[in-house]
Amino acid sequence: MRSVVLAALIAGTALPALAQELNIYSHRQPMLIDPLLEAFTAETGIKVNSAYINQGMVERLQAEGERSPADIVLTVDIARLGQIKDAGLLQPVEDAALETIPAGLRDADNEWFGVTTRARIVYASKDRVADGEVTTYEDLADPKWKGRICSRTFGNDYNIALTAAYLAHHGEEATREWLTALRANLAKKPEGNDRAQVKSIWAGECDISIGNTYYMGVMLNDPEQKEWAESVRIVFPTFEDGGTHVNVSGVGMTKAAPNREAALQFMQFLVSPEAQRIYAESNNEFPVIDGVPRSELVASWGEFTPDALALPEVSDLRPAALKLIEEVNFDG
Incomplete structure (x- = not known):
């Protein structure tokens, strides 16, 4: 049609x-x-x-x-x-x-x-990230990831929603600290889409990225991108007090x-x-x-526990989440 x-x-x-x-x-x-x-x-x-x-x-x-x-x-x-x-x-x-x-x-x-x-997950290099090395969204702020994370802009709707969920779980100050630390761990300035981040992992520019699960299927069905997809595995991180976003x-x-x-x-x-x-x-x-x-x-991507946070609550917190993203100049 x-x-x-x-x-x-x-x-x-x-x-x-x-x-x-x-x-x-x-x-x-x-x-x-x-x-x-x-x-x-x-x-x-x-x-x-x-x-x-x-x-x-x-x-x-x-x-x-x-x-x-x-x-x-x-x-x-x-x-x-x-x-x-x-x-x-x-x-x-x-x-x-x-x-x-x-x-x-x-x-x-x-x-x-x-x-x-769809789940907002971590794409992790099969060669450079060990099983169990990343388990939570909070862990992305750990200094061990300095220079190892790629991301699209956090002003993108998908990342605003993730930040809003983090805000619901942890409050304003903790979310500001998380964004600041995550930004410090980036390997390069945020750009491109979720698949571009996986390409960067494949190219050795970083070791992990945040993305939506369905992009794995998109990449596997694209001859040019299949090699990118095969260089990573899907990890379902959780909030420390919840499930996967x-x-x-x-x-x-x-x-x-x-x-x-x-x-x-x-x-x-x-x-x-x-x-x-x-x-x-x-x-x-x-x-x-x-x-x-x-x-x-x-x-085949495995089982996970979805976060119990109601999405209408996430939607209500989007303006506050975007304000925090802009305050820390995440995409600057």
Whole structure:
């Protein structure tokens, strides 16, 4: 299923409320969600139009207002879900199927719902980092790592969420100290994405990096990057008083949704065993519904205990976390 530009398709007018059609704004590239959308259409007969919006989704929805053609937003990261909610662009959805999602992975006001999870883990050099050498997020501040850590910017949403979780566990002063010490351990200035950090480990520029689990699957499926992936192993660090930090890809129904019935059917479909399997396997992520197995590749990374901290709490602490990141000039 190819993506279309919805504005051109709909020419600025709303579709009839009962039209068997669904319009999605997505932060995920079409190739990552097309198998899911095709399965939904095959099951329901509802045509799906998707628009890939990497940046500026909030601004676009605000500009379109009540005339927005978008019924559904599919996002990556708790930050973007929180931003869309805080802008008043989502509506609450109460449905028994959605209540099967663990409470810590959905909004308390039922405006957004996590549909898959990923862990924020450590990629460690197989050659230069011993088993058990890194076990906690707190340990990343240890001077033993000086000059050995690579990182993308901490102003990135994924690292802001990790910092917000650290803040929830330890408070402001301890988080400021952790950021300062972690910054001092960097091998070079933060830059690039999570995969670029693994490349740096492969190249011998550093020994460990922080990244999302699903990038291992992406790298293994890329002939150019497979060698990078094979040079590292995944380590699931924990907070000293908790588990491994997880984040979500999520869904919400827009406040302006012209096709609300179809939108609800899609949200219900997302928590079905079939959709959970497809979405998790397509993106190398973890299903959120009990009883749905992980893909063979994801299962091969091993078991871990997700942190019990509710993601809405993490989202609420994002502004404070970003303030601390900027105070210590982490990316400077």
